[in-house]
Amino acid sequence: MIRGKGRVNLELALRMTEAAMKQAFREGAAISVAVVDEGGNLVSFQRMEGAEVSGPTLAPGKAYTSVALRRPTSELPALTGPGGELAGLAGSGFVCFGGGIPLWSGYGGAAYVAGGIGVSGGTVTQDVACAEAAASVWASR
Structure with a gap:
C-alpha cells in the first residue's frame, strides 16, 4: 500500500506524471500516464511521443480501476479469471491488468484512497x- 497524506492536486499530479515518464525513459518504453483524484x-x-494509440484510454482506465476497486490493477488478473473472487469484472469498464496503483492517504484506521496512477x-x-x-x-511528499 502506497501511503501519503492529503489530496491529489494538479502540481503533485504533474510531478507524478513526470516521474513515470522518467522511469519509462530508463525502461526504454513510450507510455501514457494518468493521475486521477479520489x-x-x-x-x-x-502521452510520450511514440506511445501506443491505446494509451489515452487504458492509462486513465487503470487509474480509475485502481481507485474504484482500491487495489493495484496487477492483482486483478488472478481475481477476475474463472472462479476468481471478481470473476466477470473484466470487460465491464474496468482495466484488469498491471499499471494502475491506488494512492492512499491518512494513517492508522483513517486511511482512504485519495487518487490513483495509471500507466x-x-x-x-x-x-x-x-x-x-x-x-x-x-x-515521499
Whole structure:
C-alpha cells in the first residue's frame, strides 16, 4: 500500500506524471500516464511521443480501476479469471491488468484512497515500474 497524506492536486499530479515518464525513459518504453483524484476524475495526463494509440484510454482506465476497486490493477488478473473472487469484472469498464496503483492517504484506521496512477504503453512490468515511480512521489511528499 502506497501511503501519503492529503489530496491529489494538479502540481503533485504533474510531478507524478513526470516521474513515470522518467522511469519509462530508463525502461526504454513510450507510455501514457494518468493521475486521477479520489473520485476517479482525471487530474493530469501525458502521452510520450511514440506511445501506443491505446494509451489515452487504458492509462486513465487503470487509474480509475485502481481507485474504484482500491487495489493495484496487477492483482486483478488472478481475481477476475474463472472462479476468481471478481470473476466477470473484466470487460465491464474496468482495466484488469498491471499499471494502475491506488494512492492512499491518512494513517492508522483513517486511511482512504485519495487518487490513483495509471500507466500504459510498455510491457506490464514496465507499466507497473513507471506507476510505482509516480507513486513514490506521492509517498515521499
